Amino acid sequence: MKEFDYSVVKHYKLYNFIKVAFAPLVKAVYKMEYKGLENIPEKGTRYIVAINHTCALDPVFVAMPKNVPPLHFMAKAELFKNPIVGWFIKHMYGFPVKRGKGDSSAIEYGEKIINEGHVMAICPEGKRIKDKNGVPQKAKAGVAVIAKATNAQVLPVAICCDGPIKRGKKLTVSYGKPITCEEMGFDKEEFTPHDIKNAANLVMDRITQLWEAEVH
Numbered sequence: 566m567k568e569f570d571y572s573v574v575k576h577y578k579l580y581n582f583i584k585v586a587f588a589p590l591v592k593a594v595y596k597m598e599y600k601g602l603e604n605i606p607e608k609g610t611r612y613i614v615a616i617n618h619t620c621a622l623d624p625v626f627v628a629m630p631k632n633v634p635p636l637h638f639m640a641k642a643e644l645f646k647n648p649i650v651g652w653f654i655k656h657m658y659g660f661p662v663k664r665g666k667g668d669s670s671a672i673e674y675g676e677k678i679i680n681e682g683h684v685m686a687i688c689p690e691g692k693r694i695k696d697k698n699g700v701p702q703k704a705k706a707g708v709a710v711i712a713k714a715t716n717a718q719v720l721p722v723a724i725c726c727d728g729p730i731k732r733g734k735k736l737t738v739s740y741g742k743p744i745t746c747e748e749m750g751f752d753k754e755e756f757t758p759h760d761i762k763n764a765a766n767l768v769m770d771r772i773t774q775l776w777e778a779e780v781h
Contacts, residue, residue: 567648567651569645569655569660569661571660571670571671571673571674571677574637574674574677574678574681574683577655577656577657577658579653579656579657580635580656580657580658581635583657584628584629588629591622591625591626591629592629594732594733595626595730595732595733595734595736596733596734596735596736597626597629597736597737597738598735598736598737598738599629599630599737599738599739599740600737600738600739600740600779601739601740601741601742601775602630602632602740604720604740604741604742604743605630605632605633605720605740606718606720606743608634609682610718610743611679611682611715611716611717611718612684612717612718612719612720612743613684613685613686613687613708613711613712613715613717613718613719613720614627614636614684614685614686614687614719614720614722615686615687615688615689615708615719615720615721615722615768615769615772616686616687616688616722616723616724616772617688617689617690617701617722617723617724617772617773617776618688618690618691618692618693619693619724619726619730620693620730621693623686623688623724624636624638624657624659624686626724626736626738627686627722627724627738628686629738634683634684635658635683635684636658636684636685636686637658637659637660637675637678637683637684637685637686638658638659638660638685638686638687639659639660639661639662639671639675639686639687639688639707640654640659640660640661640662641661641662641664642661642662642663642664644659644661645661660674664691664692672707672710672711675687675707675711676711676714676715679711679715679717680715685711687707687708687711689704689705689707689708689765689768689769689772690702690703690704690705690769691704691705691707700773700776701723701769701772701773701776702769703766703769704765704766704768704769705765706758706761706762706765707765708765708768709749709761709762709764709765709768710761712746712749712751712764713749713751713756713761713764716746716751717746718743718744718745718746719743719744719749719768720740720741720743720744721740721741721742721744721768721771721772721775722738722739722740722741722772722775723738723739723741723772723773723775723776723779724736724737724738724776725737725738725739725775725776725779725780726780727780737779739775739776739778739779740775741771741772741774741775744767744768744771748767749764749767749768750763750764751764
């Protein structure tokens with residue numbers, strides 16, 4: 566695959582076209598319902614969108630509402646090996662991450678996205694949850710690492726469905742209240758790896774609470 570350029574955050578016109586053209590179709594196919602849209606931070610706020618990982622369309626589901634800005638999101642590097650798929654994902658603001666290998670390039674690019682005033686989306690679990698009936702699982706450290714490095718809030722978002730996500734089933738996307746840097750402990754003078762883990766777990770706990778409120 567062509568090497569992804571991590572040196573600059575580019576703008577693509579395809580994203581807005583796809584969002585406008587296909588939003589009604591996506592909402593109809595999956596019977597979409599949105600809750601908590603008032604919790605989306607105002608333009609100019611430094612924040613990361615954290616989503617439970619249910620399927621490949623997670624960033625699409627979350628980005629559909631008009632007041633959600635373009636979301637730059639991590640996608641597994643394997644997807645970029647197909648030149649057509651890779652081109653499309655890149656123009657939808659996806660960027661490759663090598664899972665399970667401590668990909669510093671992807672982490673640094675995520676920091677660049679936030680520092681330049683864009684919004685990044687990340688699935689803290691690190692991989693799609695294929696079983697366990699969709700119940701959100703434990704978070705990896707990435708979301709807390711990037712949030713700490715950029716002093717960004719985290720907007721927890723839960724994609725909620727009773728069982729596996731399929732066409733025709735009701736799908737609720739619930740946006741929670743942003744988690745502040747203080748709540749994550751970023752104002753501490755000494756911040757340890759244990760604190761990073763706690764911050765990531767806090768994000769995942771908020772997502773799980775949103776999920777449970779809809780599914781149970």
